[in-house]
Amino acid sequence: MNEETTRYLVTLVVNGVVREAAVPARRLLSDFLRHDLGLTGTHVGCEHGVCGACTVLLDGEPVRSCLTFAVTVDGHEVTTVEGLAGDGELSPVQRAFTECHGLQCGFCTPGFLCAVTAFLRDNPAPTEEEALEAVSGNLCRCTGYQNIVKAVHRAAEIQAETQGRPEDRGGRA
Template sequence: MNETRHRVTLTVNGVLREATVPGRRLLSDCLRHDLGLTGTHVGCEHGVCGACTVLLDGEPVRSCLTFAVTVDGHEITTVEGLARDGELSPVQRAFAECHALQCGFCTPGFLCTVTAFLRDNPAPTEEEALEAVAGNLCRCTGYQNILKAVHRAAELQTELRAERQAELRAERQAELRAERQAERQAELRAEEDR
């Protein structure tokens, strides 16, 4: 029996992608098999372990519980999309710095979960960080370094925001200097023309 196939269009990691999938194709399988993005891992296939977590319009979802046809037209961010311009995201850097991974199977789900969490709560308490990662299972690390990584990522994001603000201030000051210099030159030319 031939199952009806559906064309889905997704923006995945900032790139418009299309796939033709059966109605029962899970988002995790669509990402891995149809789009070749194998960073999303499939663990329990029951929505319990969190290894398959991706961001759907910025919110963490279990891709093993989500049908691909239900997210047609939406934006998906997978672990492959967290880095920008070849630079690891603050969350990725923190996980590496804090040795918050061992076998790495659960890591993509943690990275997506923590990315969304820190966007909404940039300075979490220990209890808030623990609650944020409690829905993702890890069999190797004991979670201590994962919790350290959450706090380190928060620090890195704060540092990045401060650097960006300083860069913007410097750019604005340079623009103001250039405007003043242009105004002064115009005044000098006007005086010469008199």
């Protein structure tokens, strides 16, 4: 068997669900998510890790799925843009991008949403410079970034507002 026909079983948790598929060794995580699992929210732009459109969360950390082989994530947890919302409710980051018009064509948006979600988990009250730095690894050709940065700050506000509510901590209202 050659490298093209040899397949490896990859089992991981994607958006809270155990998923598996047999893939070639060189299958990219972006292709695995889109083609093998049918999760097309992850977009592929440059295929060189530069644009950030393919950003997903691997064990909670943002990674470029176009640079990551699927076989290397076996046994790990991946969150895609489809997994950010909970129980049909938009996440604070998704809500903020909507409220602040932080998207236009939407192609880059899934990568921004994943990257900003991880950023705000680690820095819940960013300065203007920190917010700008956080989104600088993702390219957008439509927005000029002003509303994206506004959305980062608005998401931080939404998260701060909801932290005190029991239903947002998994408890009862």
